Every structure is written in structure tokens, then in C-alpha cells.
Amino acid sequence: MRINGKVALFIERFREQGGVVELVQSWDEALGLIEREARAAAGSIAIATCEIELLESIRDRLKGVSRLVGPRASPAEIASCSLGVSFPVAGIAETGSILEICYDDSDRLVSTLPPTHIAYLESSKVLEGLLQAAPLIRQASRQNAFSATLISGPSRTADIELRQVIGVHGPHTVKVLLKV
Amino acid sequence: MTIYSALEERVRKRLSQGPVRGLYSAMLRGLRGREKAIAEMGDYKAFRSEARMIKERSIERLFELADIFARNAEMRGVRVYFARDGEEAVKIIVGIARGARSRLVAKSKSLTSEEILLNEGLEAQGLNVVETDLGERIIQLARERPSHLVFPAIHKTIEDVSMLFSGEAKREVSSDIREIMNYIRQKLREVFLTADIGLNGANVAIAEMGAVVLETNEGNGRLTASLPQAQVVLVGIEKIVETVEEALILARAHAVAATGQRLTTYVSIMSGRSPMAGDRSREMHIVLLDNGRSRMLSDDVFREALYCIRCGACMNVCAPYSVTGGHIFGHIYPGPIGIPWTANIHGLDEASFAHLCISCGLCKEVCPISINIPLMISRVKNLLATRHGHPKADRSMMRYETLGRLASQLAPVSNWVLKARFSRYLLEKLVGLDRTVPLPEFRRETFAKRFHRVRVEIPTPRTRVALFLDFFPNYCRPEIAESLVAALQLAGVRVELPPQLTSGYPLIAYGDWEGAKKYAARNVELLSGYVEQGYSVVSIEPTATYTLKNIYPHLLKGDKRAELLAKNTVEALQVLRELVSEGLLAVKARYEKRYGIHVPCHQRPLSGVENVLALIRAAGLEAEVIEDGMCCGMAGTFGMKHGPIGRGLSKAMGSRLFELFTSSGVNAIVTESSVCAIHLAEGTRMKVLHPLDILYFEKPN
Ligand code: SF4
Ligand code: SF4
Numbered sequence: 001m002r003i004n005g006k007v008a009l010f011i012e013r014f015r016e017q018g019g020v021v022e023l024v025q026s027w028d029e030a031l032g033l034i035e036r037e038a039r040a041a042a043g044s045i046a047i048a049t050c051e052i053e054l055l056e057s058i059r060d061r062l063k064g065v066s067r068l069v070g071p072r073a074s075p076a077e078i079a080s081c082s083l084g085v086s087f088p089v090a091g092i093a094e095t096g097s098i099l100e101i102c103y104d105d106s107d108r109l110v111s112t113l114p115p116t117h118i119a120y121l122e123s124s125k126v127l128e129g130l131l132q133a134a135p136l137i138r139q140a141s142r143q144n145a146f147s148a149t150l151i152s153g154p155s156r157t158a159d160i161e162l163r164q165v166i167g168v169h170g171p172h173t174v175k176v177l178l179k180v
Numbered sequence: 181m182t183i184y185s186a187l188e189e190r191v192r193k194r195l196s197q198g199p200v201r202g203l204y205s206a207m208l209r210g211l212r213g214r215e216k217a218i219a220e221m222g223d224y225k226a227f228r229s230e231a232r233m234i235k236e237r238s239i240e241r242l243f244e245l246a247d248i249f250a251r252n253a254e255m256r257g258v259r260v261y262f263a264r265d266g267e268e269a270v271k272i273i274v275g276i277a278r279g280a281r282s283r284l285v286a287k288s289k290s291l292t293s294e295e296i297l298l299n300e301g302l303e304a305q306g307l308n309v310v311e312t313d314l315g316e317r318i319i320q321l322a323r324e325r326p327s328h329l330v331f332p333a334i335h336k337t338i339e340d341v342s343m344l345f346s347g348e349a350k351r352e353v354s355s356d357i358r359e360i361m362n363y364i365r366q367k368l369r370e371v372f373l374t375a376d377i378g379l380n381g382a383n384v385a386i387a388e389m390g391a392v393v394l395e396t397n398e399g400n401g402r403l404t405a406s407l408p409q410a411q412v413v414l415v416g417i418e419k420i421v422e423t424v425e426e427a428l429i430l431a432r433a434h435a436v437a438a439t440g441q442r443l444t445t446y447v448s449i450m451s452g453r454s455p456m457a458g459d460r461s462r463e464m465h466i467v468l469l470d471n472g473r474s475r476m477l478s479d480d481v482f483r484e485a486l487y488c489i490r491c492g493a494c495m496n497v498c499a500p501y502s503v504t505g506g507h508i509f510g511h512i513y514p515g516p517i518g519i520p521w522t523a524n525i526h527g528l529d530e531a532s533f534a535h536l537c538i539s540c541g542l543c544k545e546v547c548p549i550s551i552n553i554p555l556m557i558s559r560v561k562n563l564l565a566t567r568h569g570h571p572k573a574d575r576s577m578m579r580y581e582t583l584g585r586l587a588s589q590l591a592p593v594s595n596w597v598l599k600a601r602f603s604r605y606l607l608e609k610l611v612g613l614d615r616t617v618p619l620p621e622f623r624r625e626t627f628a629k630r631f632h633r634v635r636v637e638i639p640t641p642r643t644r645v646a647l648f649l650d651f652f653p654n655y656c657r658p659e660i661a662e663s664l665v666a667a668l669q670l671a672g673v674r675v676e677l678p679p680q681l682t683s684g685y686p687l688i689a690y691g692d693w694e695g696a697k698k699y700a701a702r703n704v705e706l707l708s709g710y711v712e713q714g715y716s717v718v719s720i721e722p723t724a725t726y727t728l729k730n731i732y733p734h735l736l737k738g739d740k741r742a743e744l745l746a747k748n749t750v751e752a753l754q755v756l757r758e759l760v761s762e763g764l765l766a767v768k769a770r771y772e773k774r775y776g777i778h779v780p781c782h783q784r785p786l787s788g789v790e791n792v793l794a795l796i797r798a799a800g801l802e803a804e805v806i807e808d809g810m811c812c813g814m815a816g817t818f819g820m821k822h823g824p825i826g827r828g829l830s831k832a833m834g835s836r837l838f839e840l841f842t843s844s845g846v847n848a849i850v851t852e853s854s855v856c857a858i859h860l861a862e863g864t865r866m867k868v869l870h871p872l873d874i875l876y877f878e879k880p881n
Contacts, residue, residue, distance in 0.1 A: 013442065072457045075373060075407055095432070095442040105406040106457040112402045130432055130443070134425045137449060141389035141424075144256050145452025147406075150431075152443045155399035159315035159331060161338050162206055165361055168314065169368060170399025170446065 003180060006093040006128045011178065013096025017153035018166055020175040027054065030120050030177040031061045034085060037118060037175075038066040043082030046070050048102070048110040050087045054120075058085070072106050075113070084110035084171070085118045088151075089136055091126040091176070097152040098176060099133050101140045108147055117171040119151075122179045183532040183564075184571050184825075190508050191536070191824040195832055200327065200505035204836065206334045210496035211809045213440020214546070221436070231433040232549045234426045235487035242477060242486075245387045245420045246468055253390030256452030258464045265471045266296030273298065273379070273412055274305050276465050280410045282307060282376040286368075288394070288401040289313040290381025291329065291490060292416045292469060294512050295525060298379075309379070310371045312400035314364060321348055327506035327514065329492030330438050335505060368400070378404035379412045383434060383489070384427040385420045385466075391451035392466065393427050395434065395444035402446055410463040411453060417468050418486040424449070430489055437493035437548040472525045480737075481559045485520040487549045494543035494553055499811040499833040500536045509533050516543035520556035528567065534560040535571065535825055538815030538833075539689035540781035541726065555734055561691025573612025573821040574690040580651065580817060581682050584622070588655045591624040598622075614822040618862050620656040620854070627658035631677045634665050641674035642764070645755065646710040646717050650724035651682045652854035660872045661720060664752050667877035668718075671764040673755075676715065680706050683727035686817055693735070700732045700742065708741040717749045722853050723816065725751050726782035751783075753791035753852065753871060760798055766880040769799040775874070776806040776846035778837075778860060780853035781815075792852065792871050799875055806844050812837050814859035830859070838863035850874060 003011070003023075011021045024030045038045050045062060047055065049071040062068050069077050078084070086107070088098035098119050102108045111117045127133060133150070140146040155170030166172055181189075194200075218224045238245060250260040259276075263269035277285065285307055293299065299309045299320070311320040318333035319326055321344040326332030333341070342355035345363055353363045380401055382392035392413050394401045405411055421427055427449070435441040453464035476482045495501050495515030506514030511530040513521040516537065523531035534557050543553040570578070587594040597603045604615035627649060645668060653661040665675050684699025707717055719725040728749040736742040759765040775796060779789050789805050796803045813819060813833025818826060841849060841864045848867040849860050861868040 017442070017445075074457050079369065079373060097443055097447075103454060104457065105454045108402060108406050108454075112399055112406070130428050131425050134423075134428060137424050138389070141391070141451055143452075145454045147451075147454055148449040149402065150443055150447040152441070152445050152447075154445070155397065156445055157314050157398050159313070159318070159333055160336070160341050160357060160360065161202060162209060162331070162334070163338075163357055165357060167365075168361065168398035168400070169312070169365060169372070169403055 007123045007126045007180065009093040010091045010096060010126045013093065014153065014176060017096050018156065019096070019153040020173065021178050022175060023180050024177050026179065027057070027120070030179065031057060033177055034058065034118060035061050035065055037083055037116065038062055041082040041116060044069045044080060046073060046078045046081040046084040046110045046114055048084070048086040048107040049104065054087070070106065070110065072104055075106070075109055078106065078109045079113045081114040083116045083118060084114040085120070086111045088119050088121050089125065090133060091121050092130055092133055092150065093126055094129045095150070095152055097150040099136065100149045100151065101136065102147050103143055103145065105147070108149065111151065112170050115167065115171055116173045116175070118175050118177060120177045120179070183529055183568060184535060187532050187535060188824050191504060191829060194504050194508055195824055195828050199503045199832060200335050201337070202334045203328065203505055204502050206328060206331050207496040207502055208808060210330065210439060210493065211546070214437055214493060215440070217436040217440040217442065227433070228548055228550060231429055232487070234421060234429060235549050238421045238426070239418060239477065239483065239486050241422070242417060242420070245422055246417050249385055249387040249390055249420050250468065251390070252387065253466055256390055258390065258452060258466055261465065261467045263467050263469050263471070269296050269414065269467050269469050269471070270298055270301035272467055273414070274302060276410065276412055277302065277305070277307055277377055280376055280463070282410070284371065284375045285309045285377045285379050286371050286375035286404045286408060287311050287379040288396060288404040289316050290379070290414055291513070292381045292414050293379070294326070296469070296471060298414065310368070310375070312368050312371065312404055313396070314398060317364065318344060321345070325507060325512065328495060329490060329514065372403040372407045375408045377410050377412055378406070378408035379414070380404050382413055382415045382419055384430050385415050386424055386427045386449070387420055387422045388424065389451045391449050393431060394448045394450065395431060395446065397445040399446055402448055405448060405450060406456070410465065412465045412467065414467050414469060416473060417470055418473050433548040434489050434491045437491040437546070476524050481556055482520055482524055484551050485517065485524065485556060487551050488517050489549060491548060493546045493548065497542045497546045497810055499540065499813055500538055500829055502810065503829060503832045504536060509536050516553045516557065517551065519560050520553070523560045523563070528560070528563055531560050532564060534564060536829070538811060538813070538818045540811035540815055542781050542784065542811065545785050552734070558688050558691050559693070562693045565691050570690060570692070573823070573826060576611035576613065577817040577821060578687050578690050578692055578695065580686055584651055584655045587622040588624060588626055591622040595621050608822045612822050613820055614827040617820045617827060618858055620652065620858060622655055623658055625658070627654045627661045628677065630658055630662065634662050635675060636669045638669060638672060638674045642672040644674040644676070644715045646676050646678050646707060646715040648680060648707070648717050648719040648724060648728065648749070649677070650719070650721040653720045657854060657870070660870050663872040663876065664720065667756060667765060670877060670879055671759045676710065678706055678710055683724040685723050685727045685731070688727070688731055689816055689818070697735050700735045703728070704732060704736065704739065704742045704745055707745055711744055711748045716755070717745065718752050718755055719749055720752045722751070722780040722783035722786065725749060725786055730785065751786055751791060753795060754787055756877070757791045757794050760795065763880055765877045767795050767799045768876050768878060769801050770874050770876055772801065773847040774845070775801060775803040775848055775850045776841055776844050777803050778812065778849055778851040778856055779805060779807055780851060780856050781811045783852060792850065795871060795875060796850070801874070803850065804844070804846065806840050806846070808836060808840060812856050812859055814855050816855055819859055831863070834859055834863045841866060
């Protein structure tokens with residue numbers, strides 16, 4: 001498997017920032033990993049808005065494994081989930097970030113409230129530099145309301161005696177399933 | 181009690197308790213992180229100048245961009261308000277809360293809200309405001325103010341935090357960090373899910389799409405901005421840029437300078453109020469705050485304060501801040517940039533902590549926007565002096581040139597007098613010169629008097645230089661200037677010594693702008709003739725070089741001759757290094773030792789350590805740079821002043837660097853600054869030498 005410069009850089013930097021990257025060859029393989037996580041987490045799974053085929057395949061795969069919540073579930077429901085699955089629109093190599101664009105805030109909560117966040121990203125969507133994200137954000141701004149979030153690892157704080165703690169209000173684990 | 185003596189009292193108390201705990205390591209961590217992130221960026225200089233240009237053009241178009249921003253946000257159903265001052269902004273936000281029948285407000289960190297005492301205003305109306313950033317929550321429960329921009333609760337121990345949370349929970353929350361985190365996560369989760377208003381600031385606002393940008397590491401910003409029914413965003417009008425590209429560059433600059441992250445963990449760009457699970461009844465309100473900003477815009481000097489992106493890097497490098505902390509070195513806005521902001525927003529007298537600034541200039545050097553903070557601080561001191569007069573010791577220190585001339589004329593008698601205990605006691609009482617500070621010896625025969633003996637006529641010179649001496653090389657260390665002249669002449673350089681004053685930097689440092697301008701104008705007049713004839717001005721003392729190059733053009737704005745002088749002023753060691761690398765001089769070592777190099781603050785924006793290191797190594801000596809990135813604490817004459825705002829602070833600032841030197845294993849210290857040398861020699865009890873003490877030059881074979 002050949003991983004080119006910007007994808008390799010994205011992986012390296014996202015990991016350095018405390019994120020996890022697992023490489024998959026297909027959506028099907030990603031589904032297998034999601035199922036494994038779902039079994040381990042033993043709770044409901046929140047899912048963000050995505051293409052209908054992806055949604056249906058995940059629904060099928062998790063039948064009998066975990067309850068699937070969403071897309072567009074209520075905050076309380078999402079808060080009760082142990083895992084959130086989202087679909088970022090890009091990865092940024094320069095900053096080791098993923099870019100999520102949402103048009104409904106319940107989609108944002110999927111990557112914020114559950115303790116584990118899984119993001120499925122195709123490596124063709126990895127961009128070299130931060131500024132290359134700008135056209136995607138500008139395109140989103142054609143809608144009346146949107147949010148674009150660059151996520152560069154799990155939530156963290158060093159507010160008490162500078163001790164680095166991972167997982168504050170956002171997830172402790174952010175895992176990118178990167179299709180290469 | 182005057183505002184100055186009140187400040188002195190607070191510093192005295194602080195010094196007796198020792199430095200603020202945790203603060204110095206937080207600062208070092210910020211500085212080291214920043215360096216690492218910059219090293220990875222490639223052309224940081226270009227990035228920094230782009231970031232600065234973004235702020236320059238955005239502030240230039242501030243009102244226009246505010247209009248575009250408001251229009252674009254309103255088009256998306258957002259309510260936009262303009263608040264002239266803090267009171268009006270509080271009133272508007274109280275009105276929004278009433279309209280939403282709100283009881284509970286979940287708030288994410290916003291310095292702008294602290295500027296206008298928003299929490300107090302909302303609480304007075306019976307609202308429950310909960311800070312959701314961990315550090316801010318700690319401070320809120322302790323009913324204190326933040327002591328650092330990035331780490332607001334850095335002065336609290338984990339035991340303090342456990343006590344505060346136990347008090348809140350009415351059960352024991354132990355001092356185990358995991359337990360504390362679980363507690364805060366659960367406690368605030370309830371708040372996020374039940375708050376009816378989410379209140380946040382904005383790191384940047386984007387005019388082209390009426391969007392606000394919010395950066396948080398903990399993820400609380402995402403929750404306050406998304407969960408509650410109504411979102412209220414308080415934005416200082418100076419935060420608006422035109423495009424999303426500009427916003428992304430500033431977000432990157434902010435993270436790199438603040439903590440050395442590539443980006444803050446969550447950077448959210450929000451435009452319009454997104455529905456929640458299809459519910460479109462939700463609201464977004466944006467309050468654009470002026471509160472003195474448009475006044476700053478029209479001020480030549482303070483306008484630059486509006487470029488600040490609140491990264492906190494300037495406080496990470498500020499030595500007096502590291503000892504006193506943000507509660508003394510700050511009002512509501514802490515640290516270096518807090519001085520001009522406080523003076524303009526909260527009133528001049530509240531900015532009296534400007535007197536703690538030792539004018540090292542380093543805040544400008546680390547600022548990702550290259551904001552000339554030191555110049556603004558000098559201006560604040562100047563305005564304070566207009567209102568309250570200069571403190572006594574500052575007045576004496578500003579007459580250093582007259583005193584130096586007198587001491588030199590009376591040498592060696594003056595040197596005995598300056599050593600006698602009784603006269604030192606008198607000097608302390610009368611002029612505020614600390615009786616314990618070691619003073620240099622004054623020479624009766626100054627360098628200016630010796631020059632005719634040293635000078636050699638070079639009929640066909642390779643190049644021509646005019647020497648700029650400043651105080652120490654003239655009155656106290658003429659042999660340094662002699663070595664320099666000898667080396668230059670050996671390489672076929674013609675040297676002249678034009679009539680000149682000293683640089684006048686202490687006047688800038690203590691805020692005497694009128695006096696400093698006179699020095700600048702006179703020196704420009706005396707030296708420009710030489711520059712126009714093709715001479716370079718070669719300067720020995722780093723502070724003098726810095727003043728000629730970086731200060732005079734600002735003091736004498738628009739004066740072309742000052743600009744020309746700045747361009748043609750060169751550091752002495754730079755010239756020597758070039759002559760060595762061109763093969764016109766060979767550099768040799770007088771003493772074989774392992775040297776530790778101290779970089780004077782004002783040399784950092786010049787060559788840094790490049791020249792001295794290159795020359796020392798070319799002479800076959802071993803040397804390493806020993807530093808923590810901050811000032812040694814002497815800061816010209818600051819450390820000579822009696823009292824806590826002077827010698828007291830100076831010693832506290834220096835102690836950490838002294839320790840670095842004494843534990844480093846080097847045998848001697850080398851520095852180009854004569855005043856740093858006095859301080860380091862006293863603090864380390866090591867030999868401190870000028871590079872020209874340990875090096876000599878010959879004609880190459
Ligand atoms: S010039 Fe130096 S002492 Fe003054 S505020 Fe800036 S960093 Fe602090
Ligand atoms: S003045 Fe510069 S360094 Fe200081 S907080 Fe503002 S942007 Fe950062």
C-alpha cells in the first residue's frame with residue numbers, strides 16, 4: 001500500500017496530537033472496525049448525516065449489535081451514546097486536522113458528546129495545506145446556516161498545574177478510519 | 181498613597197512571598213512549544229508578516245468590515261447589535277436573556293466579556309452564569325481574576341482546585357486529577373444540556389460570511405455554541421477580517437504562538453444559527469463591541485493594540501510578569517499587551533503596572549503580529565508622567581548622561597565616593613540609586629578623549645565607518661572601543677568619531693518622550709552627515725544599536741534622515757565578522773575557556789547570537805548559549821533603582837538565569853551588554869567578559 005506525502009503527513013501529525021488513525025481498504029473494512037468498536041463500547045451509537053448507502057450499510061451491520069441513534073437525533077439521545085460516527089469532508093495534512101461541515105447542530109454533537117469519536121475519511125480528501133480548506137468552507141456558506149469545525153485530536157486541557165489531560169468535554173478518543 | 185507607591189507595596193508583598201507558583205514553568209512551556217511549532221513551519225518570517233498584514237488591512241477597514249459582517253450575518257437571520265460601550269453591551273445581553281426567559285447561561289472563555297464585567301451584570305439580574313472552560317471555572321468559583329490569558333488558573337494548586345470543587349459539590353472531590361476531570365465533565369454536562377443561553381466570544385469574525393470563529397481545546401466552546409436554544413456571541417469590533425483564508429491564518433498564528441499547537445484542538449466557524457435535529461426556532465445574537473476601540477483606532481501609537489489576537493505569547497516572555505503574575509502585572513487584561521489595553525479601555529491609572537515593564541522589548545519579538553507593544557507601554561508611562569510626574573528614581577536615571585559625565589570628570593575621586601558606604605546611603609536617599617548595586621568604575625580619560633591617539637589615518641580606505649559609542653564604552657570601558665578601532669583599522673577601514681550624545685534609551689524606557697525625541701533628533705542631526713557621505717554607523721552596545729535602528733524612526737516619524745540612519749547602522753561584531761569572513765582579518769583567542777553566552781534582549785531583534793558565536797568559534801573557542809528566553813532583569817538602569825520596582829524585581833528576575841549559568845559548567849560568561857555584565861557578575865560570581873575582551877584580531881598570513 002503506497003501512502004503519498006500529504007496523506008503520510010496527515011497521519012503522522014494527527015497521531016502526534018493524540019488522535020488515532022487506522023487504515024482501511026474499503027468502507028466494508030471500516031464497517032468491520034466500527035462493529036468491533038460498537039461491541040467493545042456496549043452502548044448506543046450516534047451517527048451523523050451521511051449518504052443513504054452508508055447509513056443503510058451501517059444500520060445493517062449493527063443490527064443486533066448496538067442501537068443506532070440518528071442522524072438528527074436529540075441532544076439527550078446523542079449524549080447517552082458511547083460512540084459517535086461522523087464523516088468529515090476533508091483532512092488537512094499541515095495541521096493534522098479533520099474538517100467537519102454540518103448544517104444541523106445534532107451532527108456536530110455526534111463528534112462532541114460521546115466519549116469516542118470515529119471519523120471515516122477517504123485519503124483522496126486529504127488536503128496539503130490549511131488554506132485549501134477555505135473553498136470548502138466558502139461553498140458551505142452558500143447555505144443559510146452552517147458550522148465548519150477543524151478537529152485536531154481529542155479534547156484536552158492543561159489548566160490544572162499544566163498537567164495534560166485528554167478528554168474533557170469532548171471525546172477522549174478520536175479515531176480516523178482512513179480509506180487508502 | 182500615590183498610584184506608584186501602591187504598586188510598590190503590592191510588588192514588595194509579592195517579592196516577600198516568592199514568585200507566583202507554576203507561572204514560570206507555564207511561560208517556559210509556552211515559549212518552548214512556540215519555538216518547536218515555528219521550526220516546523222518553514223518560512224515563519226513570511227507567515228508572520230502575512231498575519232500582520234491581515235490585521236493591518238482589516239483594522240484599516242474596520243468600520244466597513246463591521247458593516248459587511250453585520251449585513252451578512254443578518255441575512256442569515258442573526259440579530260446583530262452594536263454596543264458603544266460595556267454598559268450598553270451588558271444591557272443588550274440582559275435584554276436577550278430576558279426575552280429568552282433564561283435562567284442558566286453556559287459560557288465559554290471570553291476575555292472581552294471580562295473586559296465589560298458581563299458576568300457581574302448578568303448575575304445582578306438573577307441569572308446563573310457558569311463558566312465552562314476548566315481554568316475559568318476554577319477562577320469563577322474562587323472569585324478571582326485570571327492570571328494568564330491561556331492558563332487562567334495557573335496559580336492554583338491541584339489541592340486548591342479539589343477544595344473548590346468539593347465546596348461546590350458539597351462532597352469530597354479528591355485531588356486526583358482523574359476524579360476532578362470526571363466531576364467537571366459530569367457537572368458541566370448538566371449545565372450544557374439545560375442552559376437556555378450559550379454565551380461565547382470569538383477569536384475572529386469573518387465579514388464575507390457573517391461568521392464567528394471560536395477556538396477551544398476542551399470542547400466546551402462547541403457545546404455552548406450548539407446546545408442551548410439561543411447563542412449569544414460578544415465580539416470586539418477589532419476581531420473582524422474579510423475572508424475565511426485570513427481567519428484561518430490568524431487561527432494558525434494564534435495556536436502556534438499561544439501553546440505551540442498547529443491549531444487549537446477545535447476551531448469552529450459558525451455562520452447563521454443551525455437547526456438542532458430539524459428545530460429551526462433557535463436564535464443567534466451577535467453583539468459587536470466598541471468600548472474605546474474606535475478611539476484607539478484614531479491614535480497613532482495605540483492603534484496597533486487592535487492588532488492583538490490574544491495569544492498570550494507576549495506574557496510568556498515578560499520577565500517582570502513572570503515574577504509578579506497577572507494580578508499585579510495586569511488589571512483585567514494581563515501582561516504586556518494588557519498595559520495599552522487597560523490604559524485605553526479601563527483608564528490610565530489602572531494601567532500603572534506599566535511601571536513594572538523593564539523595556540526589554542522581547543514582547544514585540546515573540547508577538548505573531550509583531551505589535552510594537554514596548555512603544556505603546558512607553559507612551560502609557562509618558563501619559564502617566566503627565567498626570568502624576570515621574571517616580572523619583574526614574575527621574576534620576578533619566579539624567580544618567582549628566583551624572584556619568586560628572587563622575588568621569590571627577591574620577592578617580594568619584595569612584596572612591598561611589599564606593600563609600602555613607603555616600604551610597606545618601607545617593608539612595610537622594611536619587612534612588614540602590615546602595616548595594618555594584619557600580620562600574622568611571623574613567624577620567626574617556627574614549628572620546630583617547631580617540632585621537634588611537635586613530636590612524638587610512639589614505640585609501642576600503643570602507644568608512646563612524647563610531648557610535650554610547651555610555652559604557654565611552655565612560656567606563658574605553659578599551660573595548662579601542663580594540664574595535666584597532667581591528668577595523670587593521671583591515672583598512674577608516675574610523676571617525678562624530679560628536680554625539682548617548683542613545684537616550686533610558687528616556688524611552690521611563691516614558692519621557694519629549695526628552696527622548698530631543699536625543700533622537702540631535703543624534704540624527706550629528707550622524708546623518710556621515711551617513712550621507714557613505715559612512716556606516718558602527719555601534720558597540722546592543723541597546724544603542726537597537727535604539728538607532730528600531731526606535732528613532734518611530735520617535736521621529738516621517739523623518740527620512742532617521743530612516744537612513746537606521747538602515748546604515750551596523751553592530752560592531754557584525755562588521756568584524758564580515759571582515760573575518762572576507763579574509764581581511766584573522767580572529768584569535770586571548771584566553772582558552774569554555775564560555776557561556778548571554779544574549780542581551782535588545783540584541784535579539786538584531787543579529788541575536790550569530791555574530792558572537794561565529795567569531796568565538798572562528799577563534800577556536802568553545803561556547804554555548806545559556807538562556808531561558810527572558811531578560812536577565814537588569815534592564816539598563818532599572819536594576820539599579822532602589823526598592824521593589826527596581827533592585828528587588830531585578831534580583832528576582834535574574835535568579836533563574838544565574839542558576840542556569842552556575843550549573844552549566846562553563847568557566848566564564850560572554851555578553852556584549854555592559855549592564856547585563858554587571859548584573860550577571862554579581863548574581864553568578866563568575867567572570868563576565870565582552871567578546872572584545874577575549875578576542876583579538878590580526879592581519880591574516
Ligand atoms: S518590554 Fe519586556 S518588560 Fe516590558 S512588557 Fe514587554 S516583555 Fe515585559
Ligand atoms: S500582543 Fe501579540 S503576543 Fe501579545 S497577546 Fe496580542 S497577539 Fe499575542
